Amino acid sequence: MKAAAKKQLSATNGSQARPVPELSADQALGHLRSADPVLAAIIQRVGPYAMQYHEPTFRALVRSIVFQQLHGKAARTIFERLVQKASGEITPDSILKLRPAQMRAVGLSKQKLTYIRDLARKTRDGVVEFERFAQMSDDDIIAELTQVKGIGQWTAHMFLMFALRRPNILPTGDYGVRAAMRKAYGMKVMPKPRTMERMAKSWHPYCSIASWYMWRSLDVVV
16 A cells, blocks of 8 residues: 555544554455455545544544434534533533533434433443443444443444444444445345345455445545
């Protein structure tokens, strides 16, 4: 991989994220190119791998909940207002000090503020332990996170990919990945999870990287 491409592997969204190890990224791209000719062509069109990461924190998961089913710009505005209302720091304590009416005032729906408050309580009470995630398996993390109201498999998958940087996550419930696979492989209908898993067998153990290229393929003019 060229030096410029390697430099882009460490690109982040401004958070103090640790860069993806260059050797692992090289190995992943080499594997994916050889394993799947369709994906190899997408990698060629899209260019260097440059996943943007967040730190695996309570704040990052609150942000994911805020962003559920919302346009990016609207979600960012609501999240920034929530940060301000919480005195600049998103923690379980700062969230629980807010009244539901204050959270509604920043633009959160009743459902989402309920989800965020439930996450805050479960984190405060030790049901969800962010400091243990680095030592836990993907499945165990999904099981722990989905105990929280409003956190389903999609949100857990996003957290695993974009915060914990797990390399082998296939977000079968994500519309963008499903639409990209349908387009790339000439399918008549949107693929169901079982079909996606079957098609992605050759991507293992780098499904997260392949999924990122699926997302990006929808933005690139062929």
